Amino acid sequence: MIAKIKQLLxxxxxxxxxxxxxxxxxxxxxLSKKGVINDLMNEFRNxxxxxxxxxxxxxxxxxxxxxxxxxxxxxxxxxxxxxxxDLDLTRTSYPVRLGTRHPLTIVKNEIIDIFGRLGFTIAExxxxxxxxxxxxxxxxxxxxxxxxxxxTFFIESHPDILLRTxxxxxxxxxxxxxxxxxxxxxxxxxxxxxxxxxRAHCFFHQVEALYIDKNVSFTDLKxxxxxxxxxxxxxxxxxxxxxSYFPFTExxxxxxxxxxxxxxxxxxxxxxxxxxxxxxxxxxxPNVLESNGIDSKEYSGYALGMGVERIANLKYQVKDLRMFSxxxxxxxxxxEAAH
Ligand code: DAH
Numbered sequence: 001m002i003a004k005i006k007q008l009l010x011x012x013x014x015x016x017x018x019x020x021x022x023x024x025x026x027x028x029x030x031l032s033k034k035g036v037i038n039d040l041m042n043e044f045r046n047x048x049x050x051x052x053x054x055x056x057x058x059x060x061x062x063x064x065x066x067x068x069x070x071x072x073x074x075x076x077x078x079x080x081x082x083x084x085x086d087l088d089l090t091r092t093s094y095p096v097r098l099g100t101r102h103p104l105t106i107v108k109n110e111i112i113d114i115f116g117r118l119g120f121t122i123a124e125x126x127x128x129x130x131x132x133x134x135x136x137x138x139x140x141x142x143x144x145x146x147x148x149x150x151x152t153f154f155i156e157s158h159p160d161i162l163l164r165t166x167x168x169x170x171x172x173x174x175x176x177x178x179x180x181x182x183x184x185x186x187x188x189x190x191x192x193x194x195x196x197x198x199r200a201h202c203f204f205h206q207v208e209a210l211y212i213d214k215n216v217s218f219t220d221l222k223x224x225x226x227x228x229x230x231x232x233x234x235x236x237x238x239x240x241x242x243x244s245y246f247p248f249t250e251x252x253x254x255x256x257x258x259x260x261x262x263x264x265x266x267x268x269x270x271x272x273x274x275x276x277x278x279x280x281x282x283x284x285x286p287n288v289l290e291s292n293g294i295d296s297k298e299y300s301g302y303a304l305g306m307g308v309e310r311i312a313n314l315k316y317q318v319k320d321l322r323m324f325s326x327x328x329x330x331x332x333x334x335x336e337a338a339h
Contacts, residue, residue, distance in 0.1 A: 001055055005058045005061075005062050008036065009065060012062070012069050015069060017077065023070065023074060026070060030070070031066060031070065037062070100333055101338075103316060103332075103338070104309065107312040107315060108308050111187070111232070111308070112185060112207075115185045115209055120183050120184060120209060120211070122186070124188060125167075125170035125188070127190075129161070129169050130160050131160050132172070133164075134164050134166070134168075134169045137175075138247060138288055139287045144247065146165060151192055151193055163190075163191035164190055166206060167188045167208040167305060168208055170186035171248075171288075171303060175289075180212045181213040181214075182210060182212040182213075183210075183212075185209045188206065188208075189203055190205070192204075196322065201321050203325075204309050204321075205307065205308035206305055206307055206308060207305070207306055208303065209224075210303045211224075212299050212301030213299065213300075214299060216301050218251070218302070224302075225241075225279075229257050229278075236258075236263075237258055239256065239257055241254070242254050244280060246282060248288045249280075249302075249303055250286075251282055251283060252280065252282035253280070254281075255277070256278065257314075258275060259275060259276050260276075260315075278314070279304050279307075281302065281304035282302065282304075283303075284302065309321055316335075316338075
């Protein structure tokens with residue numbers, strides 16, 4: 001038996017395991033109930049008592065050596081995990097998750113598409129503007145309340161420079177560098193000095209449209225508006241124009257559409273009137289044409305402007321305006337299917 005134990009001690013030195021499975025096989029072979037050590041323990045009972053002490057010590061040595069060796073092999077395997085991973089190069093890769101379009105971008109693109117089909121092309125202007133393009137060239141009186149610090153963000157050191165309060169400023173930019181016919185749509189961000197709440201923000205988005213040509217009439221405006229409303233909100237949508245006032249249009253109107261949430265029957269969203277306001281519009285005031293170098297006897301035009309958040313709210317019923325600028329991906333992902 002002593003010879004057998006000596007031989008096993010040498011064997012232990014040499015054992016190796018390349019995988020967890022091989023290691024487990026070794027453990028079963030040496031240390032399990034039916035393993036080598038247990039067999040030796042059984043044999044030990046028959047060892048003559050004068051040899052028991054010597055054999056017992058050797059047997060314990062062997063057992064400890066085996067346990068230590070197997071633990072050491074296990075540690076080595078765990079540390080080398082990276083080298084031995086089951087790497088399946090034929091498995092299909094994880095799908096790349098693409099970002100989703102922002103709901104305001106979806107709505108803006110839809111507006112651009114509809115007007116694009118009517119022949120409007122995109123024009124852009126700066127967000128940091130001067131008084132002329134935002135107010136003066138658009139026929140705002142010197143003392144108009146919009147020029148008040150309360151409503152408009154001015155650049156402190158330069159009171160002529162401000163953050164545009166509406167995209168109507170792009171009208172004056174385009175009239176400044178091109179001649180009629182002009183047929184443009186201007187999407188963009190605008191800024192107003194408002195306290196931030198669920199229904200107001202200090203920045204939001206607008207889309208402005210301007211059409212100037214010979215013989216443009218209110219009828220053309222009305223047709224364009226009706227087509228836009230039906231394309232945007234569905235063929236059954238009705239429109240209604242209410243007289244209004246804007247410095248840059250005469251006559252001016254505000255357009256309501258039949259509430260697309262209740263279908264015009266009346267609901268909390270339309271305050272039970274069946275109608276919701278969605279944009280301002282009118283015939284370009286001759287003063288504006290003249291201020292921008294266009295002969296108002298030869299040309300006429302219409303203009304309209306709408307808030308993108310408002311349209312998005314009607315389409316998607318977002319209760320809190322702040323959601324649009326917080327970039328919470330749980331909110332943004334809800335629009336995955338919309339584009
Ligand atoms: N600029 C207006 C606003 O910010 C919206 C608007 C009204 C634009 C009438 C227009 C218009 O072009 O004709 O409230």
